[in-house]
Amino acid sequence: MSVGQAAIGRIFREEYGRSLATLIGVFDDIDVAEDAVQEAFALALIKWPAEGLPPNPGGWITVTARNRAIDRLRRRTRERHLLGDVALLVPGGEPEEQDPVRDDRLKLIFTCCHPALSAETQVALTLRLLGGLSTDEVARSFLVAEPAMAQRLVRAKRKIKAARIPYRIPAAHELPGRLPPVLAVVYLIYNTGVSDPEERGLCAEAIRLARILSTLMPGEAEVAGLLALLLLIESRRAARTRPDGSLILLRDQDRRRWDRSLIAEGQAIVRRCLLHDRPGPYQLQAAINAVHADADTAARTDWPQIVALYDHLYALAPTPVVALNRAIAIAEVHGPATALALIDRLGLDHYYPFHAARADLFRRLGRHGEAATAYRHAAALAPAGPERDFLTERA
Structure with missing residues (x-):
């Protein structure tokens, strides 16, 4: 079956971060990985409309990009020694999913959110590399001109290389101090997916990353709070729009269409967070959404409790x-x-x-x-x- 450019664009959004993170893990070079993944998608735009989608589009992109990167390195005779390492690191077939605590995409987030980079640059670089947003789209998110954002991203990548910022998940004792910008970026990735129907794959990616963080840091209540918040917001997805794509406000949604399994999971996490007695912004936002989920109609929403939670959040x-x-x-x-x-x-x-x-x-x-x-x-x-x-x- 042939495939159109719109479908390839959706696959690009969903698979770009996965493929890029895998190749950065192999080649330890963001620019090499970016160029190779973009070349692979350019080739997909030529081949897939005529030949149809491969059985595993993401795997096809990663393998094709890997081969393109190897070819490029082979032409650089001064880097021939790297080819032996690449042959050992990368199998010939499609890449397998890593163990959660070795997840390449999570490593990429921690690299992008290194404290050596400014907070805005951390977010912008993550959206560009992991979310697959164009430089123009990232620039519009920050209300700056595209050339200015392009320069900011180039400087950030140069700084990562010059400072030898490691591509890894920090050690256990480092995690708490590195966590706040990572949580903020995961939340922003989710919100980007919610606000744009073409980016919905980002919602699933954000939830997946939040689950991995929760596995890595089971004692961190704010990590659990973020996961609960995303699950509770996600539970309303089916009721948020009409068949024609038009928006339905929360008070007008058909609550029978809310995903009760996601609500149950999110509310259970909120209850566990209460046992920690260390409320943070994500936990309180999750609690607010849990109160909304408790009401079977908009009229029965416990607004005084929501106001009390917002009072605490504002403090x-x-x-x-x-x-x-x-x-x-x-x-x-x-x-x-x-x-x-x-x-x-x-x-x-x-x-x-x-x-x-x-x-x-x-x-x-x-x-x-x-x-x-x-x-x-x-x-x-x-x-x-x-x-x-x-x-x-x-x-």
Whole structure:
């Protein structure tokens, strides 16, 4: 069966990080691995439409990229000594999945999130290398120009090479100190998949990585909290959109379509986290989602408990985004006017959920002209896709 470019694009998103991480583990060179994987996908664009998908597209990409990299190294006579190592490291067939604690993609995240790199660079590099996002897509995520982001990524890769930042999962005693940016990146990978229908493979990848981290660090409550949070959000996937792809708000979702097995697993993890008595931001966000999952209808949601959890979360992480979400919950307890007064104090003019929240509060207050203006502002800032379409329709 022939395959179109859109299907190959989806495979690229799903397999790019896996193939790249495997080749970095073999060649210990990000640039060599990147060039080889991109050449393999370029070849796939030629061969697959005519010949159809291979039985294992990801394995085909990895093996083809590996062979391309070996050919390139063979041409560099000064590096002939590396070929013997490559022959020993890489079998002739398709690569097998590694043991979880030896996972190449997790190694790549820890490399990208090394403390020698800035926090923004850690996130940008991970999205580029593991998520397969283009430099332009990463640049738009950070609201910077593509050339500036390209320079930032090149500098980061040079620094990894010059500083000999190791491609490995840190030793057990190093893990707690290296954990915060890794958790942040895994969460961002998941959110990237949620916000873009073309990136849904990233959601499964983020959950997989969170499970591996939980295996590596069973005593870390925040790791468990992140896993629970992702499972609980993922449980609502089937109810989040209509057959035509349009967005359905949480309060309007058919809760019979929520995945009860994911909810049960996530809520069980939340209960175990309570035993640690070391609440952190991911645990509290998971608890908030667990409360939503407890309600069989939107009307039966325990909003006072959610507000109390947001109060605790804001005490730990007093960010404008947390304050915005707290205000949205307060609207359900104390009314939209109280929430609007809180939201208007926040400096989030370039954050489209801020304008969407204001629009909804204006609508509930009967201030329809202001609601329409706010919806239009939110739509202008939102990325292309179901959310922008929803906001435009509301306007």
